[in-house]
Amino acid sequence: MFMYQKKLQYPVRIKNPNPALAKAIITQYGGPDGELGASLRYLSQRFSMPYPELKGLLTDIGTEELGHLEMIGAIVHQLTRNMTIEQIKDGGFADYFVDHTAGVYATAASGAPFNAACFAVKGDVIADLSEDMAAEQKARVTYDNILRLSDDPDVSDVIRFLREREIVHYQRFGEALRLASEKLDQKNIYAINPAFDR
Amino acid sequence: MDTNNTECTYKQGSLPGCSALGLAVTPAQASSQPAYESGEALSRGTLFPGLDLPFMNIVNKMPASTTPLRELMALDFVCNELALYLDTHADDTEAFETYQSMLKLYEEGRNTYASKYGPMQRSDMAYAPNFNWLNEPWPWDYVKEG
Numbered sequence A: 001m002f003m004y005q006k007k008l009q010y011p012v013r014i015k016n017p018n019p020a021l022a023k024a025i026i027t028q029y030g031g032p033d034g035e036l037g038a039s040l041r042y043l044s045q046r047f048s049m050p051y052p053e054l055k056g057l058l059t060d061i062g063t064e065e066l067g068h069l070e071m072i073g074a075i076v077h078q079l080t081r082n083m084t085i086e087q088i089k090d091g092g093f094a095d096y097f098v099d100h101t102a103g104v105y106a107t108a109a110s111g112a113p114f115n116a117a118c119f120a121v122k123g124d125v126i127a128d129l130s131e132d133m134a135a136e137q138k139a140r141v142t143y144d145n146i147l148r149l150s151d152d153p154d155v156s157d158v159i160r161f162l163r164e165r166e167i168v169h170y171q172r173f174g175e176a177l178r179l180a181s182e183k184l185d186q187k188n189i190y191a192i193n194p195a196f197d198r
Numbered sequence B: 001m002d003t004n005n006t007e008c009t010y011k012q013g014s015l016p017g018c019s020a021l022g023l024a025v026t027p028a029q030a031s032s033q034p035a036y037e038s039g040e041a042l043s044r045g046t047l048f049p050g051l052d053l054p055f056m057n058i059v060n061k062m063p064a065s066t067t068p069l070r071e072l073m074a075l076d077f078v079c080n081e082l083a084l085y086l087d088t089h090a091d092d093t094e095a096f097e098t099y100q101s102m103l104k105l106y107e108e109g110r111n112t113y114a115s116k117y118g119p120m121q122r123s124d125m126a127y128a129p130n131f132n133w134l135n136e137p138w139p140w141d142y143v144k145e146g
Helices: A019-025 A035-048 A052-079 A085-090 A094-100 A125-149 A153-182 B038-044 B068-088 B093-117 B122-127
Strands: none
Touching: A019 A052, A019 A085, A019 A094, A019 A125, A019 A153, A035 A052, A035 A125, A052 A125, A052 A153, A052 B068, A085 A094, A125 A153, A153 B038, A153 B068, B038 B068, B068 B093, B093 B122
8 A cells, every 4th residue: 555755755846937837847747758657557567577576666666656746746736836827828828727727637748638558568577677668768858858948947956856766767677677587598588478477 | 696797887787798689688786885975865866876867967956955854855765765776686785784774764854853843644643732734835835945
């Protein structure tokens, strides 16, 4: 089960509203490489994992990603608080505003709502861990792109923290893939799927 | 573990010799050292200088002054980072000892914090004067500096 800690993983303190930036950053809430998809990908994949280090790593990273989802929600919330209608119009935020006001909704920057098709659970050790490594890279690039767009140092500070976490997670998934491969038949690592063939 | 490069720096890791074809291989981080101090680790987003690879080489500045909450976040962050490291390095006894000492610091810090500012988790209310779970602010609320 999960227990809530009443704090963020990293401080989010954004002085000025900026709906245009919020509209880009919301993609890490509900977009294809966002934190919601990341968390659900890892927390779902762990059920079929055969080795304890894989169960542990997917649990721990999936849990951390839930904390990142909360941080992204906090950024969007703070960027959209006390907005004027002029700021909403000028920031290109009217189409989000008309559907969600200043609520935080799981959507991609393009406006496509969150879709479970953006994360994969294949039920195969090598396929799922390779997926996870690619997912961390895609999230890292999304944060690179947000850093290119951000003109607010309060926002960039938090984004740099989240981006660095993707690199650490990539390393851990890479190590996990290697640990798993060492347990397989060294003459043919693809002979079986250890998540299914016992 | 069969490795073909044992003299790695902290920015590098060991690779197995004669690896199987047809699979991506990631160098294994050799050690939980060197490591940043907890406040710097939080600012950087990692405990490990070897994994600290910032975009455009721009890094977060440490804040001029810290707060009790930020210090607690830093301790918890180091605990989390070491837990992920231990998930793939369960036999690293030195890292586990560091992890245990950081957990103790976090537990102490959280108890002190909770008695002054309110609960961080609901079990912190065992000796609370009232149901202060509802105290403002909540984590996503904007709070002015200081």
